[in-house]
Amino acid sequence: MKTRWKIAIGVGVSALSVAALTFGLAAADRAFPPPLDKAGIVSPEVLDANGELLRAFATPEGRWRLKTDVADVDPQFLRMLVAYEDRRFYDHHGVDPVALGRAFLQLASHGRIVSGGSTLSMQVARLIEPRSERSVTAKLLQIVRAIQIERRLSKEQILDLYLTHAPYGGNLEGVRAASLAYFGKEPRHLTVAQAALLVALPQLPEKRRPDRNLASAEAARRRVLDRAAVSAAVGDGEAERAALVPVPAKRRQLPAYAAHLAEAALRKQPSVIQHRTTLRRNIQQGLETVADEASKRLGPKVSVAMVMADAHTGEIVGEVGSANYFDSSRSGWIDMTRVLRSPGSTLKPFIYGLAFEEGYVAQETIIEDRPADFYGYRPHNFDMTYQGDVSVREALQLSLNVPAVRLLDAVGPTRLLVRFRRAEVKPVLPPNEAPGLAIGLGGVGITLKDLVQLYAGLANRGKPMRIGDGIQDQPGPIEGEPLMEPVAAWNITDILSDIIAPAGSKQLGIAYKTGTSYGNRDAWSVGYDGEHVVGVWVGRPDNGAVPGLAGYVSAAPILFEGFAKSGVAISPFPPPPMGAVRISATELPISQRRFSVTAAGLLSASTREPAPQIVYPPEGARVDLGASSGASPLMPLALKLQGGRAPFRWLANGKPLPDLSRRRTNQWIPDGAGYSTLTVIDAAGRAASVGIFVE
Numbered sequence: 001m002k003t004r005w006k007i008a009i010g011v012g013v014s015a016l017s018v019a020a021l022t023f024g025l026a027a028a029d030r031a032f033p034p035p036l037d038k039a040g041i042v043s044p045e046v047l048d049a050n051g052e053l054l055r056a057f058a059t060p061e062g063r064w065r066l067k068t069d070v071a072d073v074d075p076q077f078l079r080m081l082v083a084y085e086d087r088r089f090y091d092h093h094g095v096d097p098v099a100l101g102r103a104f105l106q107l108a109s110h111g112r113i114v115s116g117g118s119t120l121s122m123q124v125a126r127l128i129e130p131r132s133e134r135s136v137t138a139k140l141l142q143i144v145r146a147i148q149i150e151r152r153l154s155k156e157q158i159l160d161l162y163l164t165h166a167p168y169g170g171n172l173e174g175v176r177a178a179s180l181a182y183f184g185k186e187p188r189h190l191t192v193a194q195a196a197l198l199v200a201l202p203q204l205p206e207k208r209r210p211d212r213n214l215a216s217a218e219a220a221r222r223r224v225l226d227r228a229a230v231s232a233a234v235g236d237g238e239a240e241r242a243a244l245v246p247v248p249a250k251r252r253q254l255p256a257y258a259a260h261l262a263e264a265a266l267r268k269q270p271s272v273i274q275h276r277t278t279l280r281r282n283i284q285q286g287l288e289t290v291a292d293e294a295s296k297r298l299g300p301k302v303s304v305a306m307v308m309a310d311a312h313t314g315e316i317v318g319e320v321g322s323a324n325y326f327d328s329s330r331s332g333w334i335d336m337t338r339v340l341r342s343p344g345s346t347l348k349p350f351i352y353g354l355a356f357e358e359g360y361v362a363q364e365t366i367i368e369d370r371p372a373d374f375y376g377y378r379p380h381n382f383d384m385t386y387q388g389d390v391s392v393r394e395a396l397q398l399s400l401n402v403p404a405v406r407l408l409d410a411v412g413p414t415r416l417l418v419r420f421r422r423a424e425v426k427p428v429l430p431p432n433e434a435p436g437l438a439i440g441l442g443g444v445g446i447t448l449k450d451l452v453q454l455y456a457g458l459a460n461r462g463k464p465m466r467i468g469d470g471i472q473d474q475p476g477p478i479e480g481e482p483l484m485e486p487v488a489a490w491n492i493t494d495i496l497s498d499i500i501a502p503a504g505s506k507q508l509g510i511a512y513k514t515g516t517s518y519g520n521r522d523a524w525s526v527g528y529d530g531e532h533v534v535g536v537w538v539g540r541p542d543n544g545a546v547p548g549l550a551g552y553v554s555a556a557p558i559l560f561e562g563f564a565k566s567g568v569a570i571s572p573f574p575p576p577p578m579g580a581v582r583i584s585a586t587e588l589p590i591s592q593r594r595f596s597v598t599a600a601g602l603l604s605a606s607t608r609e610p611a612p613q614i615v616y617p618p619e620g621a622r623v624d625l626g627a628s629s630g631a632s633p634l635m636p637l638a639l640k641l642q643g644g645r646a647p648f649r650w651l652a653n654g655k656p657l658p659d660l661s662r663r664r665t666n667q668w669i670p671d672g673a674g675y676s677t678l679t680v681i682d683a684a685g686r687a688a689s690v691g692i693f694v695e
Helices: 004-029 074-087 097-110 119-127 136-150 155-165 175-185 192-203 214-226 230-235 238-242 259-268 279-299 348-358 390-397 401-411 413-422 437-441 448-459 486-497 553-567
Strands: 046-047 053-056 273-276 304-308 316-320 368-369 388-391 511-516 522-530 532-539 613-616 637-642 649-652 666-668 674-681 689-692
Touching: 046 136, 046 259, 053 259, 053 279, 074 119, 074 192, 097 136, 119 155, 119 175, 136 155, 175 192, 192 214, 192 230, 192 238, 192 674, 214 230, 214 238, 230 238, 259 273, 279 304, 279 316, 279 553, 304 448, 304 553, 348 390, 348 401, 348 413, 348 448, 368 390, 368 401, 368 689, 388 390, 401 413, 401 437, 401 666, 413 437, 448 486, 448 532, 486 511, 511 553, 511 613, 522 553, 532 553, 613 689, 637 674, 649 666
Parallel strands: 046 273
Antiparallel strands: 046 053, 304 316, 304 532, 368 388, 511 522, 522 532, 613 637, 637 666, 649 674, 674 689
16 A cells, blocks of 8 residues: 555656646757657558549558548547547646546556546657656656647647557557558548547557457447547437447458559659549549459450540549559569550551541542552451451441551551651651551550550540649640541541440440450550540560450450449530531542542542532622611522532631531521622632622
């Protein structure tokens, strides 16, 4: 009994010394500051566009210590924490004399520590400057540090430190890490039962770990819920109901998405605590699941990479570098979205787009799919068969090789590469080779990221868009000339959106194209709706051949599954731009009914149309459109022409009419009576004009 009183008196005298220490603290404060800098060491985090955690990295000592602020935590948890740990937290200056006095009396009467009397500020002092021994000296240091901390930080900042550093067993520190590990969610919205468990664990974190000592964790939570102040904080009957909720018995893995991007972020800025990306976690999670499951179906050593981007902003919302980052059999550590591979037939839509722009073909133009020799280059189709005469629309949908090379020969490989550069994409040619016709069938190197960037231009009506994840690249529009004219881009989308979905996949209303590289080494599929673009690559990272690998059977099903499981609703395509119309074969001008070239590789005479000529109204005509009778607006005047190469631009008195048309008829409504000049310009830049008088 005497020993107990000696201990109590010793601690009491020490407590009384606090007042004297406080007076001298101002002088000693500068020489002996609290180690707040060390408290700033937390786990680096990679976040999605909404601030959701994609991946965290352990601190140098191996701790999961996620930076946590008051705003990150459910307010009810904070009320329960203060009610249980430090009811006078907002009133004292680091030390609560009432709590200390109660602790001294309990120690004297029980001969052991019943309640420590530590404030939250004192607990923070212990957390940022841990000491193994429990002594009067250690307690005094905590008191001094608590007073110093209170002098430097606001109450909210002190709570931030507690929420970040509170121990939760093993290598878990802080409320966010514990909430993610035990509940699988951020602590912004906690139930009463969850909040009570997070309040209870830090007192004895190892003994109360739910994954190892479930009964001890339940008892500790029960003590928190039984505290009268806590019951008052949560409301009538809530504590009793919360006590019936089971305590989670397992510890979950912390989120670990976008592994390649997370590693890149840490390499780029190792000192940054939080790295913000453009990804969306729900989309990323869906794509990673699709890639992982698909690779297992495809067989050993085969990997899958995927990129999903917003075509209007350029933001990459999902980016899967490999099927499984940790699978060494598939070289999972290699980010296959950034590796040069042969794109197979995926560049064909851009060849056709150039041909549409030049007016060489329309969708129903007939083109030959027969064996051909282009200066010694003899392409053949994937299945070694030929279709004969087909429409341009069919040729692209069937991905026929010979028609694509015919068109590339007409528009020129160099012009195609120039268009790619407009989208800031530079395919890599084989060493010491000039641009050739093999480009159209995959004879260049391109990355999946760049391929998706090209298709983003298609989905964006021909306007090039730089795609980026916010770490390796910054998204945004590319100023300058278009990748493709809007009408040509519409034609490509109209054709690709009518391709049948692969076997086993539901038709989604997307436009898509597939490709297979030489030797079955790469399978591709890229598709888009009115808002998003998704690209898929399948193959072996070591560039080995995979028997049976093909874009339509291997990559296309993954594309459709990726769209379906991304959680993003399919967006309809925008309405056609001015001048965009699908013309039937019978309505085509003679020059566009069949595409052919001479033996010298020049467009044949059948495709060289005469210059445009306005046939109505004729030169010098006087047309009555109601001006003399005072009609407002005036009646429209029909315009007709012959010859020329579509599309056509009409001008009235030097002012362009609003639409670029492929038809040889149009309408014009004059502003008023008088003399007017009408002009038409075709795709080759040739013009014709007539002068008329409107009455």
